[in-house]
Amino acid sequence: MWPSILDVAKTNLFVTAKCQGQNEISQPLVKNRNIAMASANTGDSCEFGSNKYFMLCGLGGILSCGITHTMVTPLDLVKCRIQVDPEKYKSVFNGFRVTMAEDGTRGLVRGWAPTFFGYSTQGMFKFGLYEVFKVYYSALAGEEMSYEYRTSLYLVSSASAEFFADIGLAPLEAAKVRIQTMPGYASTLREAFPKMYGEEGLGGFYKGLVPLWLRQIPYTMMKFACFERTVELLYKYVVPKPRLECSKGEQLIVTFAAGYIAGVFCAVVSHPADSVVSKLNQEKGATAVDVLKKLGFGGVWKGLGPRIIMIGTLTAAQWFIYDAVKVWLRMPRPPPPEMPESLKKKYGLA
Numbered sequence: 001m002w003p004s005i006l007d008v009a010k011t012n013l014f015v016t017a018k019c020q021g022q023n024e025i026s027q028p029l030v031k032n033r034n035i036a037m038a039s040a041n042t043g044d045s046c047e048f049g050s051n052k053y054f055m056l057c058g059l060g061g062i063l064s065c066g067i068t069h070t071m072v073t074p075l076d077l078v079k080c081r082i083q084v085d086p087e088k089y090k091s092v093f094n095g096f097r098v099t100m101a102e103d104g105t106r107g108l109v110r111g112w113a114p115t116f117f118g119y120s121t122q123g124m125f126k127f128g129l130y131e132v133f134k135v136y137y138s139a140l141a142g143e144e145m146s147y148e149y150r151t152s153l154y155l156v157s158s159a160s161a162e163f164f165a166d167i168g169l170a171p172l173e174a175a176k177v178r179i180q181t182m183p184g185y186a187s188t189l190r191e192a193f194p195k196m197y198g199e200e201g202l203g204g205f206y207k208g209l210v211p212l213w214l215r216q217i218p219y220t221m222m223k224f225a226c227f228e229r230t231v232e233l234l235y236k237y238v239v240p241k242p243r244l245e246c247s248k249g250e251q252l253i254v255t256f257a258a259g260y261i262a263g264v265f266c267a268v269v270s271h272p273a274d275s276v277v278s279k280l281n282q283e284k285g286a287t288a289v290d291v292l293k294k295l296g297f298g299g300v301w302k303g304l305g306p307r308i309i310m311i312g313t314l315t316a317a318q319w320f321i322y323d324a325v326k327v328w329l330r331m332p333r334p335p336p337p338e339m340p341e342s343l344k345k346k347y348g349l350a
Helices: 002-010 051-071 073-084 092-103 105-109 112-141 143-148 150-181 189-200 209-238 248-282 288-299 304-328 341-346
Strands: 012-017 025-030
Touching: 051 073, 051 112, 051 304, 073 092, 073 105, 073 112, 073 150, 073 248, 073 304, 092 105, 112 143, 112 150, 112 189, 112 209, 143 150, 143 341, 150 189, 150 209, 209 248, 209 304, 248 288, 248 304
Parallel strands: none
Antiparallel strands: 012 025
16 A cells, blocks of 8 residues: 555656746656655755655654754753652752762763663654655645645644654663663663563553653654744745755754744643653553542643753754754755645635
8 A cells, every 4th residue: 555655646747836936947746745845856865755765764863863862861861850759859950969969970871772772763763754654645635635734734644653653662761761760770771671571571661652652642743743834934934035045054054943943842742741651660550540640730740841941952953963864865855835836726826
């Protein structure tokens, strides 16, 4: 099923497009895919929508998520400890001070290995499958619906991708939380995995999967939909010149700004579920409902401040790295979507 749908979505129609007052240029469009037009083929390392394109998108996801999450391990560690033990770790600065006093500088990077491998795996599926599902769903919807309901397209594509990404992340996230929040449990991933399996069996690796979905799917939906629409609005109302006139460096600045804006919304939307995941992986035998009742409404918002800082910076950096990888690998980088000619005629705008 996949190859046939993708083949339809990748069929090129070479047309003449006039882009925001620029000279007319020949540009390949993807059939039924006005949501993300393919860039001119000249100089590109792969065809938009090809298997190579999707694989390179997955590589970009590995680099963007693996690197950024590992870089903020100290802040993530303090955030998790505030969530599971607010009496001891009263604030971000207090959390850093207590951790340094008890474990030294090395203690701040506890859990870096499951963080790196877990979020690299997640990033590969998150970004790679997002591009796959976006092409797949837009091919099913058709050109006009893909444009008019593009926000819904971003939401359903990102939710579909994150569903699979979290299955890869869950075991490593469970190990990370135990290493960071359970003193004496394990200090490395090599110690944590055998201990988890011995004590809880295979179910121990996935008991946090449903709360992880509840945290990550809304987060990712906001991350991708907000980013895509923010980029569109920035080029339309803020950037003083058309995207085609912007250098690659200027385009990456727009990417970073849109990513940070998206990240702030992501943090707020997903924080309650994040608190439940942290507490759930710390307490043996507890269910998500048990943890939610114990934390209460106020408890699920503990650690929101550092998470906004962390996720805002993280999301901006991820989009920047992901887009930079596309530039570096000379991949097609579709411009923001424009209304197809058929809709312009329908609404009398042609």
